[in-house]
Amino acid sequence: MPATENTQRILISGDEAVSLAALHSGVALGAGYPGTPSTEILETFAERGGRAQWCPNEKVALEVAIGASFAGARAIATMKHVGLNVAADPLFTVAYTGVSGALIIISADDPGLASSQNEQDNRRYAVAAGVPMFEPADSQEAYDFLREAVAFSEKWKTPVLFRVTTRVCHAKTLVTPRPPDPAVPAPAYTKDIRSRVMVPAFAKPAHLRLRKTLADIAAWNNTSALNRLIPGGKSLGIIASGIAFAHAREAAPSASFLKLGLTHPLPEQLITDFVKSVDRAIVIEEGDPFLADAIRALGLNVESKPPMFRFGELNVNRVRRILANDTSPEPLPPPGKPPGLCEGCGHRAVFETLRDLGCVVSGDIGCYTLGVLPPFGAVDTCVCMGASIGVALGMRHVLPPEKSAKIVSVIGDSTFMHSGLTGLVEMIYNPPQNGHTVIILDNSTTAMTGHQENPGTGRNLLHDPTGRVVFENLIRGLGINDVHIIDPRPGDPALGELITSCLGNGRLNVIIARRPCILAAARIREYDRRNAARAAATCPCEHTPDTQP
Numbered sequence: 040m041p042a043t044e045n046t047q048r049i050l051i052s053g054d055e056a057v058s059l060a061a062l063h064s065g066v067a068l069g070a071g072y073p074g075t076p077s078t079e080i081l082e083t084f085a086e087r088g089g090r091a092q093w094c095p096n097e098k099v100a101l102e103v104a105i106g107a108s109f110a111g112a113r114a115i116a117t118m119k120h121v122g123l124n125v126a127a128d129p130l131f132t133v134a135y136t137g138v139s140g141a142l143i144i145i146s147a148d149d150p151g152l153a154s155s156q157n158e159q160d161n162r163r164y165a166v167a168a169g170v171p172m173f174e175p176a177d178s179q180e181a182y183d184f185l186r187e188a189v190a191f192s193e194k195w196k197t198p199v200l201f202r203v204t205t206r207v208c209h210a211k212t213l214v215t216p217r218p219p220d221p222a223v224p225a226p227a228y229t230k231d232i233r234s235r236v237m238v239p240a241f242a243k244p245a246h247l248r249l250r251k252t253l254a255d256i257a258a259w260n261n262t263s264a265l266n267r268l269i270p271g272g273k274s275l276g277i278i279a280s281g282i283a284f285a286h287a288r289e290a291a292p293s294a295s296f297l298k299l300g301l302t303h304p305l306p307e308q309l310i311t312d313f314v315k316s317v318d319r320a321i322v323i324e325e326g327d328p329f330l331a332d333a334i335r336a337l338g339l340n341v342e343s344k345p346p347m348f349r350f351g352e353l354n355v356n357r358v359r360r361i362l363a364n365d366t367s368p369e370p371l372p373p374p375g376k377p378p379g380l381c382e383g384c385g386h387r388a389v390f391e392t393l394r395d396l397g398c399v400v401s402g403d404i405g406c407y408t409l410g411v412l413p414p415f416g417a418v419d420t421c422v423c424m425g426a427s428i429g430v431a432l433g434m435r436h437v438l439p440p441e442k443s444a445k446i447v448s449v450i451g452d453s454t455f456m457h458s459g460l461t462g463l464v465e466m467i468y469n470p471p472q473n474g475h476t477v478i479i480l481d482n483s484t485t486a487m488t489g490h491q492e493n494p495g496t497g498r499n500l501l502h503d504p505t506g507r508v509v510f511e512n513l514i515r516g517l518g519i520n521d522v523h524i525i526d527p528r529p530g531d532p533a534l535g536e537l538i539t540s541c542l543g544n545g546r547l548n549v550i551i552a553r554r555p556c557i558l559a560a561a562r563i564r565e566y567d568r569r570n571a572a573r574a575a576a577t578c579p580c581e582h583t584p585d586t587q588p
C-alpha cells in the first residue's frame with residue numbers, strides 16, 4: 040500500500056474504518072459470520088489484503104480468533120449483536136483466560152431493528168462477561184479506537200468488546216488514518232497451562248485476576264484519553280457515548296459534555312466530578328439505560344431518557360425531545376415499500392406449495408422468512424437462527440398426531456450450516472412418534488446479508504474454491520435415509536407430491552430444495568468460470584482439463 044494512501048483523509052463508513060485500522064494494526068486474522076450491520080468489516084478487510092474468513096457461525100469465529108490470539112497474533116472476530124449470543128460461551132471464558140496477541144470482538148448492534156429479530160443492547164455483555172468495552176461514535180473514532188483497542192488488549196492481556204451500532208457502521212465520515220504499526224509481534228505460542236485451561240483449580244484464580252484487572256482498568260480509565268470532557272455551559276451537562284454523542288452535540292451545542300469511549304469499566308471518578316460540575320446532568324444513550332443505571336448505582340443524580348425513547352434509534356430531533364422531556368406521541372414514519380421475495384426466487388415455489396398443503400411451517404432466518412408475508416402467509420414461527428428444527432420437534436412431541444402431521448421445518452443453506460445441524464442430530468436422537476420433515480432451501484449463497492459464501496457453497500470469503508460440505512452426504516452420514524433433492528420449479532406439482540409423501544410416511548425426511556438465488560446466479564456462474572480457468576492455468580499435468588480422459 041503506498042504511504043500516501045495510509046495517511047490521506049478519506050470518506051469511509053465505520054465498518055470500512057474498522058477494517059482499515061485492523062489492517063494498519065497488523066491484525067493477522069479476521070474471523071466472522073455475516074450479519075447486518077457488521078458484514079462489510081471482513082469483506083473490506085479481505086479486499087484490502089487482510090486475511091479474513093467466514094466461519095460456520097459466530098461461536099466458531101470467536102474460537103478461531105481466540106486461537107490466533109493464544110498463538111500470539113492479533114485477531115478480530117466480527118458479528119452482529121445476536122451473533123454474540125451464539126458466541127457467548129467462549130466470550131465468558133476468554134475473559135478469564137486472557138489473551139496473548141490482541142483479541143477484538145466486534146459486536147455490531149442494531150437499535151431500531153433495521154434488519155434483525157430483536158434490538159438487544161450488547162453493552163450488557165461487557166458487564167456480564169467482564170470484558171472491557173470500546174464504543175466509537177463515528178468513522179474516525181472507529182479507526183482510532185480499533186487501533187487503541189489492539190494496544191490496550193495486549194497491554195492488559197484482555198479481550199476487548201468493540202461495540203458499534205448501525206449508524207456508526209454504515210454512515211460515512213472523514214477519517215485521517217495513521218501510518219501502519221511498525222512493530223507487529225510475530226505469532227509465537229508460549230505454553231501457559233494455568234491461564235489457558237479453565238478447570239476449576241485454574242479458573243478460580245483466573246476470576247480473581249479478572250476482577251483485579253477490571254478494577255485497575257477502571258482506575259486507569261479516569262484519566263484515559265478515550266474519554267473526552269468538552270467544556271460548555273454549566274446549566275446542562277450531557278453524558279453520552281457512541282452515535283448518541285453526535286446527535287446530542289447537534290441538539291445542544293452549548294452544553295458541557297462528558298463523552299465516554301471506554302464504557303466498561305466506567306471511569307467513576309471522572310463521571311462523579313462531571314456530574315457535580317453541572318446544574319443538570321442527563322445521560323443520552325441509544326437502547327437500554329445502560330450508562331444511566333450504572334451512574335445512578337454510583338449514587339449520582341442523573342436524568343435519563345423517558346422509556347419511550349428506549350425503542351428505535353435516536354436522532355437529533357428525538358434527543359431534543361428527551362432534553363425537553365417531551366413525551367407526546369411521535370409522528371409515525373412514512374410507510375416504506377413492503378419487503379418481499381424477488382420475482383423468480385426459488386423460495387416462492389416452496390412457500391406456495393406449503394401454503395396450498397396447509398402446512399404448519401416452523402421457519403428460520405433468511406430471505407425465506409419473507410414467506411410469512413402475503414401472498415404466502417406460510418411461516419408460522421421464527422425465533423432465531425437454527426430454531427426451525429428444534430421448535431418443530433417440540434411441537435410434534437406435545438401435539439396429538441393428527442394435529443402435528445403437517446408440521447414442517449424450513450431452513451436456508453447458510454442457516455443450516457450455522458446452527459441447523461444440531462437440530463438434525465436432536466431429530467435423530469429424540470424422533471417424534473410420527474416422524475418429521477425438514478426442508479433445506481439451498482440457494483448456494485447467504486442471500487439475506489448480501490450474498491456471502493458459506494460452507495455449503497464450496498467457495499470462501501473471496502469466492503475462491505475451498506472445501507464444500509455436501510449436505511446430502513452429511514445428512515445420510517448422520518443416518519437419515521430419506522434424503523430427497525428437488526429443483527423447486529414454479530407450477531411443478533412434483534414438490535407438493537414429495538412433501539405430501541414425506542409427511543405421510545412417519546419417518547425422518549430431509550428435502551433439499553436446490554435452486555440458486557436468482558440475484559446471485561450470474562455471479563456464481565462467473566466465480567465458477569473464473570475458478571475453473573485458474574485451476575486449468577495451474578494444472579500441473581501435461582493435458583488441459585478439457586483433454587483429460
Ligand SMILES: Cc1ncc(C[n+]2csc(CCOP(=O)(O)OP(=O)(O)O)c2C)c(N)n1
Pocket residue numbers: 072073074075119121122123125155156404405406407424450451452453454455480482484485486487488556
Ligand atoms: C445469530 C445470527 N447471526 C447472523 C444473523 C444474520 N442473518 C440473518 S439470516 C442469515 C443467513 C441467511 O442465509 P440462508 O439461510 O442461506 O438464507 P437466504 O437468505 O440465502 O435465503 C444471516 C447471516 C442473524 N440473524 N442471527
Ligand code: SF4
Pocket residue numbers: 379380381383384385386406482486487556557558559
Ligand atoms: S435475494 Fe435471492 S434468495 Fe433473496 S429473495 Fe431475492 S432471489 Fe430470493
